[in-house]
Amino acid sequence: MSSSARIAIELIIPFAGTSAGAACVFFMRERLGRSVERILTGFAAGVMVAASVWSLLIPALEQSEEKLGKLKFIPAAAGFLAGIFFLLLLDKLIPHLHLDSDSPEGLKTRKLPKNAMLLLAVTLHNIPEGMAVGVVYAGFIYDSGNMTAAGALALAVGIAIQNFPEGAIISMPLRAEGMSKGKAFLLGTLSGAVEPAGTVLTILAAGFVVPLMPYLLSFAAGAMLYVVVEELIPEMSSGKHSNLGTVAFAFGFAVMMILDCALG
Numbered sequence: 001m002s003s004s005a006r007i008a009i010e011l012i013i014p015f016a017g018t019s020a021g022a023a024c025v026f027f028m029r030e031r032l033g034r035s036v037e038r039i040l041t042g043f044a045a046g047v048m049v050a051a052s053v054w055s056l057l058i059p060a061l062e063q064s065e066e067k068l069g070k071l072k073f074i075p076a077a078a079g080f081l082a083g084i085f086f087l088l089l090l091d092k093l094i095p096h097l098h099l100d101s102d103s104p105e106g107l108k109t110r111k112l113p114k115n116a117m118l119l120l121a122v123t124l125h126n127i128p129e130g131m132a133v134g135v136v137y138a139g140f141i142y143d144s145g146n147m148t149a150a151g152a153l154a155l156a157v158g159i160a161i162q163n164f165p166e167g168a169i170i171s172m173p174l175r176a177e178g179m180s181k182g183k184a185f186l187l188g189t190l191s192g193a194v195e196p197a198g199t200v201l202t203i204l205a206a207g208f209v210v211p212l213m214p215y216l217l218s219f220a221a222g223a224m225l226y227v228v229v230e231e232l233i234p235e236m237s238s239g240k241h242s243n244l245g246t247v248a249f250a251f252g253f254a255v256m257m258i259l260d261c262a263l264g
Helices: 003-011 013-026 034-071 073-093 104-109 114-141 149-176 181-190 194-206 210-237 243-263
Strands: none
Touching: 003 013, 003 114, 003 149, 003 194, 013 114, 013 149, 013 181, 013 194, 034 073, 034 114, 034 149, 034 210, 034 243, 073 114, 073 210, 114 149, 114 194, 114 210, 149 181, 149 243, 210 243
């Protein structure tokens, strides 16, 4: 298999994770238990935090060290903050399920059905993940910094693992509301379609801005961590037995860290 064909296959691994999660609608009961949702969300958050650190921020610092020395933090900090504010802007512009659906404020501000807003929320979450995979593969393809094929694959696999619960969290509630299994699976899968598109666009754009690679890496890290802090951590910590989410977070973090260190 040629190198380009192998890379093309690896780029759809995260999308495959979303699709596999959405397929749970065919095998599981109609609604996930609250504890299961908390565990899946915590695990996904742990994977994203570890990926942001090991696969994005640390490489950004390493790439800047040779030219900037002790000031190597400048591109990483600037890109990181830009990623945070970029997701903050999207968060304000795109309507999605963001507040407690039972709260007066949530009911007042929600203008779309709950499931539609949940779909938009997961789609929004997938934008930084697609960017993260794209920028790491771009670094490998254009030989920028210390990016390796194994390191890029580790990130793709890690994102796929944390995409699995996202696909299930979309398809299962849709089925519980009476939607057919096939349509619920399709919508769960489509929630991840933005990810490969974002990956490819990032790779194409990175070819013109290779010198800015440290900024791009840290930008993706900031965007991912915004999602974790704003959406996933509150979700995994709400209600009783919040320690389930914390333990799942630890396992997710450890899995991604092991993948990156073993394959990177």
